[in-house]
Amino acid sequence: MLRLPPFSYHKPSSVAEATGLMDQYAEEAMYVAGGTDLIPNMKHRLFEPTHLIALKSVTELSGIREENGDLRIGSAETLAEVAGHPEVQKLFPALADAAGHVAGPQLRNAGTIGGNLCLDTRCTYYNQTSFWRGALGYCLKKDGTVCHVTNVGKKCVAAHSADTPPVLMTLGAMVTLAGPDGERRLPIEEFFITDGIYNTRRTPVEIVTEIRIPLGAASRRQAYAKLRQRKSIDFPLLTVAVSADIEGNGTVQSINGVVTALGARPRALSGWDDLAVGGTLDADMIDELAERAHEQCHPLENLIVDADWRRAMVPVYVRRVLEKLRIT
Amino acid sequence: MPAVTQIVRLTVNGDLREVGVPMHFTLLEALRYGLGLTGSKQGCDKGDCGACTVILDGRPTLSCITPVFEAEGHAIVTVEGLADVEGPHPLQDAFDLHGAAQCGFCTPGILCSAAVLLEKTTSPSRTEIKEALSGNLCRCTGYSKIYDAVASAGQRLQVEAQLGESGR
The missing domain is CATH 1.10.150.120 ([2Fe-2S]-binding domain)
Incomplete structure (x- = not known):
């Protein structure tokens, strides 16, 4: 039995009301949408807000529609809704695929795409009960001073573990944030930072209100794959997303890939343009791209599964997604 | 510190039920310890195992990680509500x-x-x-x-x- 710490539950009906409540309660409050990440974390005493500001009843945060040349996805849309939405499936099949493979069915019915962006980083030494963590003297990310993964240094290396951000990065999506001082918009690759303790640029008073994907990206070939222990429920041990602009004759015009579940932020793979642009995506090129990906990924022992194996699986999964690009 | 209990109104298996619960109760805790509906099970209690699954507005939902006040105003069906008077489901x-x-x-x-x-x-x-x-x-x-x-x-x-x- 895992009890929640006491809190008051607020159900605002607008973004303005929600940010107003956040202004009022400040450090004592946190936003919650689907709760599939925050509630278990609260049960583990990783967060103990005394006020929860629920976003599920805020209608401004729902809706999937084309708007000003973008597909606009409201942040409170559940992962099940995103995965099953005909327009998402048609325009951005890799996103539908990624959203449709997060955790298990019940979690996708509750968890939202905005929440997936704001998912807390994960680590063997962090996602544990207070008792477990206390027995080890706690860790750098919460209540302690030592990182049990690296044993040295003051940098938290907990892993970004969300499925949709890598796909959204390959599609050039934008994220809109609303706070007490108004709205701002930033490219999703700038949304994440390499700090395992708090890995996004969202300030605690801000709400992710929408994700916008340029409709132009729909012409790109897209693919996504992930490694995990079971085919359901589990968080990813490795996630790979790729997209490419390939001409009718097979010439690659542009290509990009993102991997995650290794470090504190999703990693945009570098050095692919030199290898691929102007060439064709044949077996040799796929091997070279996979090798280039392998060289730049160095996971640490931050998740329960062996880091060497996760690293060895990087080229395997990169090859798999690139094969999918070739045939789609 | 918030008040000890609040009245939550839940529509469970077609019945409107009112129950006093601490505001930080989960739906599962309200069902089991507030309403005595112990069919839904408290397994991992952190959203992994699915033993607490109930049907919320027609969708399978994990009641152990659903704050009870989030369930207010929604139709809840638990395992107790699957059978009808004629017999089992x-x-x-x-x-x-x-x-x-x-x-x-x-x-x-x-x-x-x-x-x-x-x-x-x-x-x-x-x-x-x-x-x-x-x-x-x-x-x-x-x-x-x-x-x-x-x-x-x-x-x-x-x-x-x-x-x-x-x-x-």
């Missing part, structure tokens, strides 16, 4: 006939997930059954008999629909 009969429950701890959650599947289609493929139950862990059966039971309950519902009678 076809799924419950099928689980009995196929030996699909061993220790039985995962069964209420699995019945809820499967009931939602059979609302959508009474002739699900094996893959569809597996996907629908992929958020429910069973540590005894190995799942085969569970899948068989769900398929057979679907067949019975089809036959009943063809005969145009409840048959229960």
